[in-house]
Amino acid sequence: MANALTCTIPKVTGSATRPPGARGALAVRGGYVITMDPAAGDLPSADVLVRDGAIAAVGPSLTVPSGCRELDARGMVVIPGLVDTHWHMWNTLLRGMSESGPGYFRLTGRLGRAFGAADMYHGTMLACAEAISSGITTVHDWCHNVRGPAHAEAGLRALGEAGLRGRFSYGYSAGHANDQPMDLGGLARLHQDWASHSGPALLSLGMAWRGTGGSDPAMRPRPEVYRREIDTARGLGIPVTVHACGPRSAVGQVKALADAGLLGPDLQVVHANCATDAEIGQLADAGAAVSVSPFSELLIGYGLPRTTDLLAAGIRVGLSVDTTALTGNADMFAIMKVTQGLSNALAWDEFALTARQALGLATIDGARSLGLGEVTGSLTPAKRADLVVISPAAPNLGVLTDPAQLVVTAAQPQNVDTVIVDGRVLKHGGALTTLDAARIGRDAQQALDGVLARA
Ligand SMILES: [Zn+2]
Numbered sequence: 348m349a350n351a352l353t354c355t356i357p358k359v360t361g362s363a364t365r366p367p368g369a370r371g372a373l374a375v376r377g378g379y380v381i382t383m384d385p386a387a388g389d390l391p392s393a394d395v396l397v398r399d400g401a402i403a404a405v406g407p408s409l410t411v412p413s414g415c416r417e418l419d420a421r422g423m424v425v426i427p428g429l430v431d432t433h434w435h436m437w438n439t440l441l442r443g444m445s446e447s448g449p450g451y452f453r454l455t456g457r458l459g460r461a462f463g464a465a466d467m468y469h470g471t472m473l474a475c476a477e478a479i480s481s482g483i484t485t486v487h488d489w490c491h492n493v494r495g496p497a498h499a500e501a502g503l504r505a506l507g508e509a510g511l512r513g514r515f516s517y518g519y520s521a522g523h524a525n526d527q528p529m530d531l532g533g534l535a536r537l538h539q540d541w542a543s544h545s546g547p548a549l550l551s552l553g554m555a556w557r558g559t560g561g562s563d564p565a566m567r568p569r570p571e572v573y574r575r576e577i578d579t580a581r582g583l584g585i586p587v588t589v590h591a592c593g594p595r596s597a598v599g600q601v602k603a604l605a606d607a608g609l610l611g612p613d614l615q616v617v618h619a620n621c622a623t624d625a626e627i628g629q630l631a632d633a634g635a636a637v638s639v640s641p642f643s644e645l646l647i648g649y650g651l652p653r654t655t656d657l658l659a660a661g662i663r664v665g666l667s668v669d670t671t672a673l674t675g676n677a678d679m680f681a682i683m684k685v686t687q688g689l690s691n692a693l694a695w696d697e698f699a700l701t702a703r704q705a706l707g708l709a710t711i712d713g714a715r716s717l718g719l720g721e722v723t724g725s726l727t728p729a730k731r732a733d734l735v736v737i738s739p740a741a742p743n744l745g746v747l748t749d750p751a752q753l754v755v756t757a758a759q760p761q762n763v764d765t766v767i768v769d770g771r772v773l774k775h776g777g778a779l780t781t782l783d784a785a786r787i788g789r790d791a792q793q794a795l796d797g798v799l800a801r802a
Contacts (some may be wrong), residue, residue: 370397370399370400370769370770371414371415371416372396372397372398372411372414372415372416373396373398373415373418373767373770373772374395374396374397374409374411374415374416374417374418375395375397375425375734375736375765375767376417376419376420376421377392377393377394377419377420377421378393378395378420378424378736379391379392379393379423379424379425379747379750380393380395380726381424381425381426381706381726381750381751381754382405382427382725382726383426383427383706383707383710383711383726384711384727386727387727389751390405390406390407392407392421393405393406393407393425394406394409395425395732395734396409396411396415397732397767399770400731400732400769400770401728401729401730401770402726402727402728402729402730402731402732403728404728405727418765418772418775420736420765422739422747423736423737423739423764424736424737424739424750424753424758425726425734425736426482426706426710426734426735426737427710427711427724427725427726427733427734428482428483428484428512428723428734428767429481429482429483429484429485429679429709429713430483430484430665430709430710430713430714430717430719430723430724431478431485431487431513431665431666431677431679431713432487432615432636432638432665432716433487433588433617433640433665433668433669434486434487434488434667434668434677435455435669435670435672436470436474436486436490436502436505437459437462437467437470437474437490437502438455438470439470439471439473439474439670439671439672439677439791440462440469440470440791440794440795440798441455441458441470441671441672441795442473442675443675444458444672445646445647445670445673451670451672451673454672455492455521455672457521458521458798458799458802459492459494459520459521460494460520460522460802461799461802462492462521462798463498463797464495464498465794466794466798467490467492467498467499467501468501468504468505469787469790469791469793469794470791471488471501471505472505472508472782472787472790472791473787473788473791474486474671474677475506475508475509475511475782476509476779476782476784476787477676477677478509478511479509479510479511479766479768479773479774479779480760480766480774480779480784481676481677481678481679481680481760481763482679482680482737482760482763482766483679484511484512484723484733484734484735484766484767484768485511485512485513485713485714485717485719485724485733486512486513486514487514487553487588487615487638487667487717488502488506488514488515488516489516489555489588489617490502490515490516490518491518491519491520492521493519493520493529493530493533494520494521495530495533496530496533496537499533499537500544503515503544503545503550506550507545507549507550509773509781510768510769510771510773510781511549511550511768512549512550512719512723512733512768512769513549513550513551514550515550516553516555516586517534517552517553517555518554518555518556519557525567525572526568526569526572527572528568528572528575528576529557529576531575531576531579534554534583535583538552538583549768551585552585553580553585553587553588554576554579554580554585554586554587554588555588556573556580556588556589557573557576557589558573558577558590558591559573559591559600559603559604559607560597570607574609581613585613586613586614586718587613587614587615588614588616588617588638589614589616589617591616591617591619591622592616592618592621592622592626593617593618593619593620593621593644593647593649594620594647594649595650597621598623601616601627601629601630602625605626605629605633610629610630610632610635612633612634612635612636614635614636615635615636615637615716615717616630616635616636616637616638617637617638617667617669618637618638618639618640618644618652619637619639619652619653619657620644620649620650621649621650622653624656627653627656627657627660627662628660630662631662635662636662636664637657637662637663637664637665637716638664638665638666638667638716639652639654639657639664639666640652640666640667640669640674640682641666641682641686641689642668642669642673642674642681642682642685643669643670643673643674646673646674647673651689651693652686652689654686654689654700654708655690655693655699658700658704663712663715664712664716665708665712665713665714665716666679666682666683666686666708666713667682668682676760678759678760680754680755680758680760681759683702683705683706683708683709683754683755684705684755684756686700686705686708687701687702687704687705687755687756701751702749702751702752702755702756703751703752703755705755706754706755710724710725711724711725712724731769731770732767732768732770733769734767735765735767736763736765736766737758737762737764738763738764738777739753741762743757743762744757744758744762763777764776764777
């Protein structure tokens with residue numbers, strides 16, 4: 348089935364990408380290294396040695412093998428790659444459009460129906476280019492416009508070509524009928540043929556589930572439908588993600604999942620803004636993870652995230668972009684900063700959530716929430732080499748004080764000098780090295796024009 352599936356999508360990549368290239372030995376030298384590994388802490392002048400895509404060593408004045416590529420990071424700050432935990436990457440094609448019409452859900456539902464597979468590719472690729480440019484090395488592509496196998500394959504292809512790490516969660520489609528299950532056969536085939544689709548083995552498969560209703564009142568499937576969907580995913584042994592308790596009208600959705608016996612450590616709940624204390628307890632008891640997306644929650648009117656309450660309950664929490672149709676951009680630095688600000692404001696406490704804790708949410712905690720805590724999220728030997736080098740050259744930085752606070756409150760995507768994913772340099776000197784950003788932008792505009800003309 349995989350071959351037939353591959354043949355159904357037109358070749359749309361063009362010259363937007365160059366192969367990410369081989370992973371040679373690589374040393375990032377002399378930076379201020381924030382490892383986010385409690386055993387190692389911060390290293391004010393240290394090297395990160397990378398071999399075969401993995402971190403071989405972190406420390407001062409390391410001896411590097413002959414022929415090793417060396418990147419000078421003196422005066423710069425080195426952090427683990429940033430981790431997004433929920434992002435509808437396909438609708439990056441609709442960036443900044445949620446006010447153009449009847450609001451986010453109806454807009455994406457209406458225009459999503461006009462997406463062809465190539466449009467899924469171009470939207471996802473634009474999101475990938477933005478992720479890399481902004482220092483995001485791991486994404487959770489919450490793909491809820493799977494209008495056929497080719498649509499899923501197109502999104503996956505963009506992720507694979509871009510060289511990002513992440514989870515691809517196969518979902519339903521915009522405007523999916525509530526009495527019809529999502530394409531569970533397509534999910535099972537993708538799972539079976541995963542090796543032929545997962546590109547450079549950095550991607551894993553999940554299921555994007557409507558659950559008992561999600562955030563969109565128009566998307567409430569019948570119990571026999573949503574139960575069949577989650578049972579299929581669990582039968583395949585893949586993780587599940589669901590929107591729950593985002594808007595005030597969705598109160599009780601976590602309780603409904605708990606009462607139905609559907610919570611579990613394989614389930615990621617997105618938002619949980621209107622979750623009660625009892626529901627937070629139910630999430631914690633079940634070992635479920637939560638993804639918080641403060642900018643989309645603020646802009647769509649979901650109230651305020653309960654980040655510190657979730658953390659206090661021992662829940663694995665990650666931060667997320669959600670959708671640039673609402674948020675405009677995928678700036679994880681700003682997401683960290685607003686998460687810290689909202690947490691402190693709600694607690695009437697300057698230190699309810701520190702900058703370092705916010706950085707943890709966007710690195711190691713986010714990785715753990717996706718089940719990738721042993722793979723990425725900290726600069727720890729034997730983990731895969733996902734790291735970001737931040738240059739202080741621009742006026743919005745300019746001095747080196749508390750590096751963690753600078754990263755969270757001062758840094759912006761424009762300060763990202765170098766991005767390395769799995770040992771491959773995808774951005775260097777402030778420029779993407781494997782993606783043609785201008786071409787990707789032109790292709791995305793052309794794709795959007797086509798979607799609008801057909802919608
Ligand atoms: Zn979402």
